[in-house]
Structures are given as C-alpha cells and as structure tokens.
Amino acid sequence: MQRRIRIGLVGGGQGSFIAAAHRAAARLDDGYELVAGALSSDPQRALASGLELRLDPERCYADYADMARREAQRPDGIDAVVIVTPNHLHFPVAQAFLEQGIHVICDKPMTTRLDHADVLLELAERQGLLFMVTHTYSGYPMARHARELVRNGALGDIRVVQVEYAQDWLAEPLELTGQKQAEWRADPKRAGPAGALGDIGTHAFHLAGFVTGLQVDQLAAELTTFVPGRALDDHVQVMLRYQGGARGMLWASQVATGSANRLQLRVFGSRAAIHFDQESPDQLLFTGLGEATQIVRRGATPAGGDAALATRLPAGHPEGYFEAFAQLYRDFSLAWQARVAGLPFDTAHHPMPTVRDGRQGMAFIDAVLRSHQGGSSWVTLS
Amino acid sequence: MQRRIRIGLVGGGQGSFIAAAHRAAARLDDGYELVAGALSSDPQRALASGLELRLDPERCYADYADMARREAQRPDGIDAVVIVTPNHLHFPVAQAFLEQGIHVICDKPMTTRLDHADVLLELAERQGLLFMVTHTYSGYPMARHARELVRNGALGDIRVVQVEYAQDWLAEPLELTGQKQAEWRADPKRAGPAGALGDIGTHAFHLAGFVTGLQVDQLAAELTTFVPGRALDDHVQVMLRYQGGARGMLWASQVATGSANRLQLRVFGSRAAIHFDQESPDQLLFTGLGEATQIVRRGATPAGGDAALATRLPAGHPEGYFEAFAQLYRDFSLAWQARVAGLPFDTAHHPMPTVRDGRQGMAFIDAVLRSHQGGSSWVTLS
Amino acid sequence: MQRRIRIGLVGGGQGSFIAAAHRAAARLDDGYELVAGALSSDPQRALASGLELRLDPERCYADYADMARREAQRPDGIDAVVIVTPNHLHFPVAQAFLEQGIHVICDKPMTTRLDHADVLLELAERQGLLFMVTHTYSGYPMARHARELVRNGALGDIRVVQVEYAQDWLAEPLELTGQKQAEWRADPKRAGPAGALGDIGTHAFHLAGFVTGLQVDQLAAELTTFVPGRALDDHVQVMLRYQGGARGMLWASQVATGSANRLQLRVFGSRAAIHFDQESPDQLLFTGLGEATQIVRRGATPAGGDAALATRLPAGHPEGYFEAFAQLYRDFSLAWQARVAGLPFDTAHHPMPTVRDGRQGMAFIDAVLRSHQGGSSWVTLS
C-alpha cells in the first residue's frame, strides 16, 4: 500500500469554496493527507483556520515563504503545495515552493502575466518538479473520452470548434456588495488584467485544446464590460484560426443571465462530431456523418479507455451519487453528535432513513409477495 | 471541532462496489474514520483486506460477533458499524452490534424477512441506538427539495404517484458467468425471497414514501421472471392505493434493456406536479397547474431549505464536479508515485494539466488582450 | 393525376377542434375535397356552418341519415364520410353510411359499446368498405419506424411494455364551466361508460398494439375519479399480460397536473428498447443492449422504410415547419385582405418578413463579404 501524499495549503481560509473543493477532491480517493497550511497572513486567523482543519499548530504558518522553507527541512515535510490564493499571488507562491523543491498544485489562471508564466515553466522544468494547474473540467471522464475519440481519429479532420462558458453571477455589480469572490475578481490588482477572460475564458480555452489537441494559431477578439463601473471585462468573444486550418469561436461571459456554469464544447470533424456539456457531465453526444446521434454514457460501452480510467461508479449512477451517499453519512453524523451532546436531533430537515424505513421496505416486499401469490389480488400492508 | 466518528465495516472485501461507495461517502465531509473491519470470514483474507484499508492488524476481525464484543470493550472502540454483506447476513450482524450498544448503518433491504425487521426495529428502539438504512437516493438535494415541496403544500392534495426503477444489467443470465454481484442476488439463500423486488423495488418504494409522506394502504402486484432458469423475480409491477385516496404505480425491472439505473419519481397533486430523475439528480421539474414547467436546480433559487442543507457546490457545478476534481488529484498522485518509484508516467492516459497548460492559458489571455487593443485584429499566439 | 376524394362531414360545427384537424389533415396533401356536411341537427346552423366551409347549400344537411341516402344517389356523391360527433353517435352514423355503401372515417372511440363495435366490424366487412378509425398518433413517422423495428426483430423478444397518456385539462371540474369539449366527455349519455379510459386510454392501448403487434391476453385494472362530482373516471391504471408472456402497464390520466398531452410508449425487448414520446414526435430513442442510446430522427438515416413513406420534410425540419410556413402565408393573407378592404394592417402582431427584411439580409451578406475581404476588419452595415 502506497503512503498518502502529504500536502500543504496556501490561501483558502474559512469560507473559501475552491479550497473546500480541493480538500474534498484530495480526500475522495484517500490518497492525500493535509498536514500544513498558510491559510491567512494574519497569524491568529492562520492558526484558527488551521485548527479547524485539524492541522498541527506548529504547521499553521502565517507566511508562505516561511512555510516553504520549514516544510522543506522537515523529514515529514509536505510533498506538494496546493495554491488557492487570488490570482496575483499564484506566481510568487509557486516560485517559493518550487525553489524549495516542492511539487505544486495551482489554481488557474496560473499567473497574471505571460512572462511570469514563462518563469514558472522554466523553473519547474529545471527543478524537475510536478506542477499541476487545476483545469477541473478536464477531469471529467467524458471530457477524456472526447479527447480519446479525437486522438483515435473517430472525428476525422477537425474543421470547427465551438466552445463557450456562460455564467451570470456577475450580471449585477456583486463586487460592490462585499461578496469576497466577486470583490477580488473585479480588482485588477488581485485578478490581473483579465476579468471573465482569466476566470473562465482560460477554462474554455484549455478544454478546447485538451480535447482537440489543436493549437490556436491566430485569434481576433473583443472584450466588453456590461456592468457599469466594473474595471475588467465581463464578456469575451473570440474568433479562432487553428494550425492546420480549423476554425473556431470562443465565448465567455459572466453576465449571461440564466446560465449558472454552462461550459460547452462542440467539435465538428469531417467524419463525426461531439458535444460535451459540463452541466451534464456523465454523457457525451457523438454523431457520425449520416448516422444517428449517440448518447454515450460514462461507465458504459463504448466509453472505455481513458474514460474508464477516470470512472469510479457504474453507468446510471451519476457522479453525484457519492455526494448523495455522503449526505446520509452527514445526517448520521449530525444525529450522532446530537446524541453525544444530549441534544435533540432535527429529523425533519435531516431525514435519514432509519430502521423504521427498513422495516417498511420489508413490509412492502412481504405485501408484494402475498399479492402475487394471490393472483395479484389487493392486499393490505402489515 | 468535532472528533470524527469511528466506524467499522462488516462485509465488503476487495472489489465490492457498495463498500467502496460507503467509504468514499464517509470520507467526503471528513467526519468519519474507519478503524476496524470484519471484511471476510477467512482470517487471512480479512487481514489482507484490512491492511489495504490501512487498518490496525489487531482490528481486522474474521468474525463479526467477535468484532462486536471486542470493539464494545475498547475505550477507542467503534461508534458505529457499517453492514455491507449480502442480504441474509444483515439481520444477525445488525442484531449482534445493536446488542453490544453499537449504532448501525446498514445497506438495504434491511432483512430478508418481515419478522426479522420487526425484531431489529424493536431492538434498536429499546437500546436507544441510531440505525440508518442506506436508501442513497434520499440523499440527493433535489429529492429532499421535492419532499419539502410536498410538505409545504406546494403540490396541493396528492392524487397520483408514478415511480419506477429500471435497470438492464440482468437482462441476460449474468449470474451464470461467475459475476459476484449477480450471483448472490440470484440466490434465494443469500438474497431472500425477493429478487429485483428487494434489490431495487425497495429503493423505489422508499423514495416514493420519502418524498410524498404517504402511506401505502393496499397494493396489487405481479412478479415476473424473464430470464430462463433464474430463481427470483427480475421484473415487478404493482398498483398502489394510498391512504387518503391517492393512486399509484410502481415498476421495477432488471431486464429493462437500455436502462442503466433509471429511478424516476413523478408525483401529481391538485395544484402542481414534480418529476425527479435520479440520472439527472441536480434538477427537479416542477409544474404548477396552468403554468410553465420550471427546471429547478440544486444550488439555485428556489431550491433553498432542505436542499441547501444537503448541497456542497454552487449551481451549475454538477455533483460530479468533486469527482472531476478528484481525478486531477488522482492523476497527480499517480505521477508522484511514479516519480518516487523512478518509473515513467503515462501522461497520455492520465492527462493532468501541467505548468505548460498554465503557460498556454496565459498566452491566450495575452493574445486576446492584444487583439482587443488592436480593434479585434488577428494576432498570433506567443 | 388522381382525382380528389370527395368527403362529407358529420358533426364538427363551428369551434370544433377535432373537425378542424380532420379538415386540415385532408387538405395537407391535396387529396380530398369537402363537398357535403351534416354539421348540426338544427337546419339553420347546419346551413350557416356549411357555407362557412364553402359548401354548396343543397349539400348542407340537417340529418345524417338523409345525407347518407341523398349522397349515395348523386353521381358526384361523397366517396367517404368523416364522423366527428360525440361518441354516442359514432355507431348510428357509421351504420347509416355503411349501409349506403359509403366508406367511413371515424373518430375514436369507435362506439360506446362492444356489441356495437362488432356490428360495425361485421357490416364494414360484408359491404367491403373502407373504415378508418383516427388513432392519429399512429400516423407519426417515428411511431411507424418503431413498429417497423419491432417487426424486423431489432428488439428481439418483447418483454415489457410501458405506455402512458397523461393530460391535465380535467384536473379541475371544467365540465361545470360550460366548456363544450369537457361537457359531453363528462356526460355518460354522450361519452359512454368510459371517461379518460375511452378518451385517451384507447389511444394509449392502440399505440402499444400498433407498435408491438402484441395482443393483450389479460388485464387487471382500476378506475378512479379524482374530481368530486364527476360521473366518469378521470384516471386509469392497468396491468397487462400479453399473449406470449410479455408484461405491461398502462396509465391514462386527465388529472395529471402539468401534463399537456403526454403520450409515451416504451418497449423493452431482449435485444433492444425503444422510447417514443408524442410531444417530441420527430425522434425515437433506440438502445441496443450494452450500446449507447441512439436518437433516431425522422428524415435521416436510419429511419428509412415506413418512416420515409410517412415523411414530407427533411431531417431537422420539425413537422411544425409547415405550420410556421403557413403562418407567413396567413399573415400575408390578412395583409392582403386588409388591403382589399382598405383597412390598416397590424404588422406589430402579424410580423411577416417584408421586402425591407429582404433588403437587410442583402446588407448583411454585403457587410460579411466586405469584412472577410478586409481581413475580418470591423465594417459598418449599409
């Protein structure tokens, strides 16, 4: 049995969505343990946040550079750092850990300037260190299946790429309400010069490249800011010319009313086309020229290969199945804590199935068997 | 900070899907730790399986009764047992742990006989112990939202319930091929007298009751076995009369060709109707009489209340988002292990985004900004 | 060139939906001409209704028996009668025309009593006359494709049939408001002893038989009336045993809140399954065991054969395309009538595309060509 990878977290104090997602992701397959953190530059808050995550107090740092140095010296030091700060800190933090010989897992966009990105690329390669940028959407089994179909030639020559990422959470000036996520994203000092472009445009760009394997040669673009007073773009439209002649369009918007997180990719080749929609990630539409559209499902033939490597559940069990299951465990946990604390438990809002439900299930089975044996006569449940 | 609940596992040795799901679910919110197990009745295999799960060797039991007694005596003994054996063992195992004062988390169907279920119900209540039956589908946020809508009267008086659970994995005699899951389910000695009825019919029955709060008064049913030579039913059809006058139909089949795991519930009331489809668990269709159908999404208004309590991710991030994220972590973990072992790493099939992708994202941003500033002129990516 | 079939109409005066549908259907392929009618038993109204349909006044009858006799004697008499009366009149009217040697097109249900149906069957066969019952849904190209797939063995042995017809227009006591359609359907004297059962249950029953070719051997059923004071059933649930061993369920309801006209048929065979949904009639889902679901579309491969025989439009042009097209023609017709009458024309609510739109389309083409020639530069529309 492999030991777990030891990781430390920079950024992502209390209330951070993306840090919670990183931690849950690291836990799901039981291959990591979180042992250190620089969760705030304020020492008090750094400690409090760390304790909440069950960290050893002496590994709750207020300074990321300090953390990098000290973890590098410990025999049980972290193997990798997870960087979930606002964009402008990605570069110095990544640099500090790379210089200490520590692998990096970094949120996107990798930096706020292209030359900084070049520095990190060179440094990571020189140090021979792993460096993962969390373009999450490339982790979906069906995105990987799409990529494999392209690589295997199932689409023929690619002609057209249509990719879009539509959200609406910035359709109004949320950044003025004190909402943290919106605030730093709207601030060029922390977000860099790209607004929606950096935040979601880069995801769309990565997914298109990930699946098609094509390189963009040239592009023509326009940025728009629809919400008055906003400093950065909230809308991006781009025409693409790919190496080899394919054409494409990329659209990213954070003012697309009614769109929660609609990342969609369509690729049209000379022989077939695919359509991946991140909001229905368990399926991929595949249409051969002159053939019926196929709804290819994760976990089922013909989505083997790379998709199978990234699959944990059988077909028809959407990936949210784990979360539904975890919800029962969460309810049970709350019931248990209430029990331990001698408090009442709110079963109305935490309706976990109990022995009473189990007993009713048996009564149902019993009644069905009786009715069946009686020629489908009506019988009463016991 | 709450301490984690200590759990032990009975059943679910290597290769068990449902045991893996239980463990992942317990891990997702970081509220449990697995510390003991009776994973096989063969001592050697019990130990090997336990070590794979990083259990202390002395807490790897070959006998569940022994485990119940010894864990009850330890100061750091398990708080709860998780039972994932074939159906016929649910009863004696649950009984053994309840008698030792240990809480129970048990897979469905709870027992194979109604009188056994009554014994467990009585015992759990007498002992004052928690007993959860894992009807997973009731953990979906939108199933809970559906239930809340009913309870709040949004549907008016319920008139019609249509519930169905269609699978096709037993459309052929899979149990004759040595497939373990199929084998014990097809064997009345281990599965009990109900085939598809016990395996999935009980889920459909529970979900309908969970959401509607209605009690079945009478039913008329027919069981069918379509695959020749099979001992138990693989198809169930039932007409339902609910207390209070509602009517319903329940259909469960494991020979429904083309259906992976299609659990669907439709409830029609005097004022509105809802439709929940387990294969698209992030949404619930709601239609008021004379109104447009609404696609209500997890994480978004109006799915607050109970749904919000069971939600971890914002709207538009399907629950599989965690799994996609975890996939990147899994790839990274494999890359790291390869690195540690001095082995090459197969990036072709584990295509995690690297610093090179991060750098390309920055090149994209840079090009878009240049094109935009040049009046949407075509520019070349650096 | 074939001459048009001469038809006469019995029932279906002003405001009748179903009579209008029959007339539009007869007109679509230009194979019929309507030349006679008994549109009301009131002579004045019969004449007025007939004139509205441009009938010769002497062929506007107030008595269907009279019409049958006199049309039978004319050298240019009708070839066929179309019967769109309330249910209780289907039998005597059909009988009267059959006896005069006139072919019959009759709405469903054919009669209100089984023995009457037997009389018509015997009479039509003895007279050697055509008799069509308008089970409209069997006219959909994809319903015919479904039937052909079954007949060709693509599904293997049929095991399970699930058919349902859900409406909600009688969820409230509409028959008490004077609404004509609801009124006679709720009246046992005119509708016969079956409510939802006769009105839509028969459609569901027919479609299932039409597609599968199977004969029902036995059934077990329950009727329910949910709306207080209603004399006939508004909800039907049935379990079916087919000859040869298949099983099925049929559900028909006119109180299924939120359902407009949801007729769905699913057939599961040993090798494949199909799913037809009348509200998306241009597609059929087909799933082979262990294969991806295919969305088979009308007008496209592989829906040839019988579907092609019933197809007028290429794939992707939904059948409503004709209606959209006809809408432009209707707008033009209204504009022309206004012109003839010297009245103003309401272009706001009849927004037909005019020469101005045509000119704008050319300006668009012109601008695109100019931009393209200028390296995708921004150009202004002329």
Place this chain on the structure above:
Amino acid sequence: MQRRIRIGLVGGGQGSFIAAAHRAAARLDDGYELVAGALSSDPQRALASGLELRLDPERCYADYADMARREAQRPDGIDAVVIVTPNHLHFPVAQAFLEQGIHVICDKPMTTRLDHADVLLELAERQGLLFMVTHTYSGYPMARHARELVRNGALGDIRVVQVEYAQDWLAEPLELTGQKQAEWRADPKRAGPAGALGDIGTHAFHLAGFVTGLQVDQLAAELTTFVPGRALDDHVQVMLRYQGGARGMLWASQVATGSANRLQLRVFGSRAAIHFDQESPDQLLFTGLGEATQIVRRGATPAGGDAALATRLPAGHPEGYFEAFAQLYRDFSLAWQARVAGLPFDTAHHPMPTVRDGRQGMAFIDAVLRSHQGGSSWVTLS
C-alpha cells in the same frame, strides 16, 4: 367568408422541396388557390408540371414575363406571385410582377446583390404592393413569443445575442453528385457570391433581428470553404456589434457534421434570457435572473399574445400533429385509390387503423370496466 387569394408559382417544378412547402403552407389554412404557374422555361415541361398541379393548361406559362403580363390582364388573374427559383432569378422575376402590379411572395435571399435589393424595395413601395420574403422560422409561434417578450421588456436591456445555424448536408462535395439542390447553391452564377452565408446565414441574421428588434451596427467576419474544390463559402463566423452596445456572435455552417438543421437563438438581457431551438419549435426556454428556467410551451399559459395568434393546436399537440393526422388521410386515400383501381393495397407499409382496431379499442374498454368492477381481478379480453 373571404374569397381565397389566387396565386401563381414561378419556379419549383417537379421534385422541388421548397415549392412543395410553399404549396402545403398555402393550403393549410385554406386561404389560397393556386391557379397559374411558370414552372419551367421548357414549354413541354411547364405544361406537364402545371397539369400535375391541376392548373388550367392555358395558365401554364413557359416565360415568367409573359405570365406577369397576361395574368395582370385577366379579370380572374393572380393576386400574388410565389417565387421559388434559384437565387439569381429572384430579382428579375420579382421586378416583372411588381411592375404589373402583382403582390410578391419570394424565397430568400431576396437577391444576389445589395443594389438589386434596393431596387425592389423602392419599386414595391412605389407600387404600394405587398412583398413577403419567406423567412420561415419567424412564423413559429414561439419565435413570435420570444419577440414579444423582448418588446415587452421582460428581458431588460439586451446584452448578448448568440445565433447559429448548423447543417451538415454539404460536409461532402454533394454538388458533384448531380444533386440539384446542392448544384445550384454551389454555383456562383446562380447562387450569387454567398454560399452558406446566403443560404442559411441570412436566416440566422433575420431571426436574431426579428426577435431582438436590434440593428447590427458593425460586424467582423470570416468565411471559410472546407470542402476542397468548392467555389463558395460553406462556413461563416461573425462577431457583431449592435446599435446600443449589445454584442453578438453569428455562426452558420453547412459542414457541421451531425447537425441537420440546427438553428438556435439565445438572447441574454439584464433581467432575463431566452433560448429558442428550431428543432424543438414548440417550446421556448425563459430564465429570469436568479430564477428557475421555465419551459414555455406553445398553446399554454404564459405563451399568449402573438404566439396565440399563430397557434392552431392546443399545447402538447406538437405542430407535427397535423402531419400525423394527414398521414392517416394519405393512407386512406391510397387505400381508396387501390380500391377504385381494383388493385391490392399494401397495409403492411400503410398501416391505417381500421374498424378492426376500433373494435379492439372497445374490447379494451370493456375489459377494463369488467376488471375494475371485479376488484381489479385479471380478466381476459373478448
């Protein structure tokens, strides 16, 4: 009762899809009669084609100018001409009829040159004649509902327009196979300088303008020809700047593998967004900011107003309902013709429901009533 509008047809001889669509559309509401035609420039073929359409031989013209002159002189001359020739003839034909004072219904694109379009615009206005360009898709009730929502302010200020028209019928060099539709469209002499741009790009452009009421100010565009040897574009991508600040993208392609006729329009405003998909024309998605998406259906609340004016069928009856109905009438017609001719009739491929089906429906009703009366006992069909 209004008299029918008399129309004549120019172009659209045997085998023309679009001419058949025009004729069916004109027939659907029974407001037109076709009385003249210039269906071919070859006198023999013009006559033969005309007879097939039941035209008076003396009104079968071989020359459109001749037809314009002579019809203008007849007291029963045509009120309007329908032009369905290849694009390059639209201009001279429309001009000829306008000059004779005859209204015009013309297929799109209106001309092949912008200056010709200006001439027609000026001429039609000077003559005071009706001129309709058949942008069919604006005839869909839900496209009209979308337009009304915009006009009523339900969307707030429009920010983003995404419109696309994807087909795949020219993904291969179909024009080299002798297929007529493809041949003239690929020929600059007959199609004009725009390929996919003129053929479908203009439809997309019109629909966006029709619904939003916005005027394009500037655009930046690129045309591509993917199929080697083709003279005209088969792919168009355009970025749009609307007057008032909205932004948009337009994409039209005839090499979009797997797309039959996918015309989609999405409009995002400050308060709400809409999504119309021509392949599901009976519904419109509407999403208010922060609200659940509504599936608004034709024929149902809240799609009243303009949509209701363009609606012939109740909700849930897709517009293809008429075609399904017409199919039964077509089958009946074939059966009748076979009968008249003394030939056998192929019921296998023209499966119209007969008196036998009607009788079976009654047997079904009878059995359900018996089972219900017997406590849902199993009964056998008579």
